[in-house]
Amino acid sequence: xxxxxxxxxxxxxxxxxxxxxxxxxxxxxxxxxxxxxxxxxxxxxxxxxxxxxxxxxxxxxxxxxxxxxxxxxxxxxxxxxxxxxxxxxxxxxxxxxxxxxxxxxxxxxxxxxxxxxxxxxxxxxxxxxxxxxxxxxxxxxxxxxxxxxxxxxxxxxxxxxxxxxxxxxxxxxxxxxxxxxxxxxxxxxxxxxxxxxxxxxxxxxxxxxxxxxxxxxxxxxxxxxxxxxxxxxxxxxxxxxxxxxxxxxxxxxxxxxxxxxxxxxxx
Numbered sequence: 001x002x003x004x005x006x007x008x009x010x011x012x013x014x015x016x017x018x019x020x021x022x023x024x025x026x027x028x029x030x031x032x033x034x035x036x037x038x039x040x041x042x043x044x045x046x047x048x049x050x051x052x053x054x055x056x057x058x059x060x061x062x063x064x065x066x067x068x069x070x071x072x073x074x075x076x077x078x079x080x081x082x083x084x085x086x087x088x089x090x091x092x093x094x095x096x097x098x099x100x101x102x103x104x105x106x107x108x109x110x111x112x113x114x115x116x117x118x119x120x121x122x123x124x125x126x127x128x129x130x131x132x133x134x135x136x137x138x139x140x141x142x143x144x145x146x147x148x149x150x151x152x153x154x155x156x157x158x159x160x161x162x163x164x165x166x167x168x169x170x171x172x173x174x175x176x177x178x179x180x181x182x183x184x185x186x187x188x189x190x191x192x193x194x195x196x197x198x199x200x201x202x203x204x205x206x207x208x209x210x211x212x213x214x215x216x217x218x219x220x221x222x223x224x225x226x227x228x229x230x231x232x233x234x235x236x237x238x239x240x241x242x243x244x245x246x247x248x249x250x251x252x253x254x255x256x257x258x259x260x261x262x263x264x265x266x267x
Contacts, residue, residue: 068108
């Protein structure tokens with residue numbers, strides 16, 4: 001599976017959550033992490049052999065690949081010295097060899113998935129998961145939980161509803177940064193005589209660039225080109241057609257009943 005979202009959108013946290021929920025071991029095959037290790041073709045073969053051997057012995061195992069788009073990138077930047085396309089040929093092969101009995105999950109995360117060749121990426125990973133930016137209810141809950149976890153207190157002076165509204169466009173990572181910036185050790189000690197206000201969180205949020213609509217549309221446009229995106233769009237179109245057809249039939253049925261009633265009146 002490939003998990004894609006904006007910067008500080010919670011990609012790595014989701015991977016850690018998967019490992020915690022499954023009680024799985026984590027193996028990191030990110031290009032930067034394996035750069036310079038097991039050099040050459042023979043070295044790469046040995047690396048993947050060890051990964052699969054250890055993964056099967058200590059399953060369940062999650063194999064993590066950060067910046068998954070780099071493996072299938074169309075053109076490698078000149079300043080990138082991590083050899084990101086090192087796993088391009090071997091990765092699809094070892095994934096295909098996995099059987100249902102092998103409890104090994106390959107998870108990639110991506111910040112710029114459109115840099116990769118869509119066909120190659122989708123052939124390697126079965127599922128593409130696009131994480132949207134948090135909605136009003138999610139932001140409200142995030143502020144509430146993060147303030148309490150960082151030693152804060154919920155007071156009548158703290159308008160969480162307004163905070164959730166003005167933070168539209170910010171990711172969970174941005175909200176965490178803002179909360180930690182406000183709730184310093186000194187500020188926590190002052191809470192008994194100076195309760196928190198929503199205004200205190202506005203300044204740190206204003207220093208962070210939110211996710212603009214253009215960037216969000218870029219993610220949606222890319223996702224629509226993936227097999228899952230196309231399937232979702234097809235199902236949505238069928239649902240809309242079904243709703244439209246149902247309305248048309250009910251309208252026709254209503255007209256027929258009306259005609260029947262008129263005939264009875266004539267008799």
